[in-house]
Amino acid sequence: MNETYKAFFLPKFSIGIIVRFILLTIFIFAFQIKAQGSESISRGKIIYESVCFACHGKNLEGAVGPNLKDSLWLHGASKAQLMTTIKKGFPEQGMVAFGTIYKDQQIEDISNFILSRQQGLRDMEYRIYHKASFETGVQWGTQKPDKKGPLNPPHVNLNLPEVDQFGLQFKGKLLIPQHIAGKFKIVGMIRQKEGFQLLIDGKKIELSTASSRFEEKINLSAGIHEFEFRYIRGLKSTPLHFELLGKATIPLSFDSYRKSLTSEYIVKAEDSFFIMRKRVKDLSPGTIIVNHQDQVSYAISPYGASVSAIWTGDSIDIGPNIYARGQDVAKTLGKHLLSKKEAIELLIDGSEKKLKYLGYANKPKPKFMYKYGTDQISIESSINSKNLLLTYSLVSQHPTKIQVKIPKGLTVNTSKGTHEGLVFTPDNSSSFQIIIPFEEQP
Incomplete structure (x- = not known):
């Protein structure tokens, strides 16, 4: 071999060094990508726990x-x-447009954090085999199903078939996030003692059914696992409660999933107050709810500053907003002091006006701010003993006549002023109060 040709070849030790260098470079690059993803998730977690948790729960479990x-x-x-x-x-459902508050990178960080916490079954498919029995069995890997399709919600549901005797196969993915990975128990209850199998990552999990209940320990690493459940019907009716218990509870069957939901979620103010903007039954879209210490609540419009509802006791059930995924409306609770069509109306120069809503302040008290021309109007609320106090304030550079129309039958006390029919005209438009006595719902 001549010297020119030899120059194109490297010694064996040099090739080994280069290969190791390339592998090391790939490893470092992959580690950097993972580190950047971890850093993004950590940043997103900080934002979530300071802002998002108030509406979606500390553990992303849902709240408002x-x-x-x-x-x-x-x-x-x-x-x-x-x-x-x-x-x-x-905004119409109470969720702020966070693009006006956070940069794209921060929104991506929040998204990465939320996606890192996904758990449970996904991409589930069902396959039904007609006339399958314990005697005939099912060739699960090769037999053609009589019916198949996507499963939504993705939980094992033994009530899908419309025939009396059948076999069922469910296949999909099981997501285990990093923060709950490790030791789990598979627990459940089924009436029949044979005819069902669970496989995770292709490995059969033994489920002891000496009684109708079963329990088995399992370790699950973070990531995506293959999930498969096989079932041959042996009884006419076989409810299946089936879930993973560990650092979190993950329902695997439809019966367990349904049991994990509750039909109501009553928001509590406890010893303070809350302000909430949700779609509420019998109230106009955009209406804002204020609850003072779970004693008295009211609904106020951002458009005309009218108080369209006042009630005592429990404030609002937002369960339909959560569990119906916003497709149903929240419900007011307690005892109402106003009928559905009545409201405390703000009148400007003798009539109702469309105001520009400027927003609200929540310190030290709930305060709603509006603008009409150059006039600035605010309504602040508080409670004193068994009274709801609505304090109206006006800042104006010219004479403006402010009045309040009070529904018939509503008991109120007012600042100094005159009453003519249902209309109250305060002596001092710059600041006056409407005091509404209430009795706490027992």
């Missing part, structure tokens, strides 16, 4: 807003769809 870690998404579960949802928000 829906659950963010299960399989049900109204506006899409991809990263791009999630970022769009956070950016644009849904």
